[in-house]
Amino acid sequence: MSVVTRFAPSPTGYLHVGGARTALYSWLYAKSQGGKFVLRIEDTDIERSTEDAKQAILDGMTWLGLTHDEGPYYQTARFDRYEHYIDLLLEQGLAYKCFMTVEELDAIREEQEKRGEKPRYPGTWRDRTDHPIGKPYVIRFKNPKEGEVVFKDHVRGEIRIANEELDDLIIRRTDGAPTYNFCVVIDDWEMGITHVVRGEDHINNTPRQINILKALNAPVPEYAHVSMILGDDGKKLSKRHGAVSVMQYRDDGYLPQAVINYLVRLGWSHGDQEVFSVDEMVELFSLDNISKSASAFNSEKLIWLNQHYIKTLPPEEVAEHAAWHFSEQGINTSQGPALSDVVSVQAERVETLKQLAQISRYFYEDFEEFDAAAAKKHLRPVVKENLLAVSANLAALSDWTAENIQQAINQTAEALGVGMGKVGMPLRVAVTGSGNSPSLDVTLVLLEQTKVVERISKAIEFIENRENS
Template sequence: MSLTTRFAPSPTGYLHVGGARTALYSWLYAKKNGGDFVLRIEDTDLERSSQASVDAIMDGMNWLNLEWTHGPYFQTQRFDRYKEVIEQLLASGNAYRCYSTSDEVEAMREQARETGAKEKYNGLWRDRTDYPTDKPYVIRFKNPLDGEVVIKDMVKGDITIANEELDDLILARSDGTPTYNLTVVVDDWDMKITHVVRGDDHISNTPKQINILLALGATLPEYAHIPMILGDDGKRLSKRHGAVGVMQYRDDGYLPEALLNYLVRLGWSHGDKEIFSREEMIELFDLKDCNRAASGFNTDKLIWVNQHYMKTMEPSYVAKHLAWHMNEQGINIEKGPALEKIVKIQADRVKTLKEMAQISRYFYEDFSELEASAVKKHLRPVVKEPLILVKAKLAALSEWSPELIHAAINDTATELEVGMGKVGMPLRVAATGGGNSPSLDVTLALLDKDKVLARIDHAIEVVEARIANS
């Protein structure tokens, strides 16, 4: 049987980074071993599940390019199969009808608390056959009363749980709908899942699921429980730590490759290596090398990884993601330089693509006002002459290239016997609206020549207004 992993989120919210890391680890392990990767949507919580959440999960998986081999499967489309398995467990004596009310079960647990015993259902209906005909009931699993369950965990090592610690868990509610532990078991069995990779918050469910699988005569999968992700404050990662939904990281300007690279290292390592291509991840990743302890999310580290990818990936690829941010910020890129050119000159100056879009607006649209602090510092009365002269030299250029633009700026400074900054800084403010930009000659070359000349005229008018008011 070929190796098969799965990712099985519940559609009750966004795809959070913990789930994305689980999906990544499952995907990598399947890829590394030439196996299959199943996407399953566990949507049996009808009240909390939503199509919007399903869409968010799909968007996140597609943005991260974690393609699945089979699926997506939806549990709500498999109720007939779950009912069939429940009937099989009833017929084999591994399940029974329980007519105890919720109040009666709570009283059992309260009594156990008072005596210091394990708080669980006491098995009142476990071996009874005097079923009433007019009372609602649930279906419970007849958990073994003795012995133990050993989880041979690929990350945590062997975990042993005594069966007497386990409850006769409910398999089907009184309305007939199946519960989580039943649906997961049936799905993993039917879909021939060989390796279950999930968060270690599921460890308490695993012995219950193993016992159900054994009762069905099914082959047990191997388990790998991944420790949780903590925030910078050592507490479980949540909204209070900032962006925790995968698509929020896209919205905030991160490349999918950067988030994947960061997540793979958030609980797994290969020596001191920090940067991994997708191919290297597949080649080197192994569940057995995952950390047993929880990992702390570090936004500064993610930013560093994102900057690496913005600077080293093909500009044409980065530009495709930048285009999304330009559109989100209402920047029309039809009239202006190709985005890959923007990537080349801006990538080492920003932390995110969102920031890259923000500081590149002047390449595509005019500005009505110049940055006040830049005007105060750089558009003083003394720069009127340099601006007039450099405009004339730029206007006379037969070719609009960085080399000739640089020469024009340099010639202006030489002719006026001033430093390059006395020409370059006011010119930068005139052309970009502010005091920061990439190399000025490259920046101007990416702008339309006539647009640059018009912006210089506007800056001269601003200087003249300052002179008049002085």
């Protein structure tokens, strides 16, 4: 049997963390088994579904690298298929028209609750043939009255539900629209889905869907219902815990490699290993190793992973993702050092790509002002001579290399008989605008020689204005 999995989000909002983890587990299982991964957009809730939400799902999947082998399919484009099978069930006596009004059903459920019973449709129209003409109706599936639904869940083990606990499910509404549970059954069947990975909130839907599949003589897929994700405080993950949209993590400066690595560990493990490449995930992943317990989101762990990947991935790979953040912050990187070179010198200094862009602006554009605290401490009249001397030595270099730059700075300090800090710190503030940067040799070599000399001149002018004020 060739494995086929699917991710089937509803386009009523962004791609959230829980959905992304479900997509990841489905994708990993398909890849680990040499199978196919299908993307299906379940957009039958026409009032709440939006084009923006559909695009947000596609963008999130692309950013995470969870490429689909088939799709995206849209349920709204498949209504003819659902109609075909609803008509088939009606012809075979496995579904029926129900003319009960919402008000009648509400009254029955209210009485059931008063008696302490589980609210449910009582099957009033199940076997009736006295159908009123012109009155609106829904179509219900004839759920078996006896026996039970038994299925082995990869996460939770064997699950048994008595059929008497299930009422006759509506499969088509009065407006003619098929319902979610029915559409899912037909889609999973026609798309050849062999393994369904989804959230635990769908467990109650599973026996209903299995009964419809059996009524249609369709194969029943295997199921894995994963537990919810909790916030740091132990409550269900929500906006109050920070970013819950996958693309918000992109916007906040996280690498997709870090987010994927973090998500896979929210409910799955392989010993004590924390860092996994995608290839390792594919090799090691198993549905049977998913934990039953809810997972707690830990923002600090995600930050740690992000730092790890910024520091250890090839700089060119990090630069591909960092470029978006530079552009978002209005920094034009077409003129200046290669972005991968900037990543190389800044990687140890940041937690996110957003921070990387923020602290690297001086590589690509001149700054209007010096950091006030750094200038007050390091751009004082006493260092004017030091800056003039180091500027001359740097301007005289015929080969602009990190080694030569460092040598010029050392020689300046020796000639003036001062410590390195008396030359290095004023030079750092002059060239970068602040008192923080990577070592001066690797910082200056990424800037044009003429640019460095110009910025030192600007700092000297700043000192002179300070003297005269």
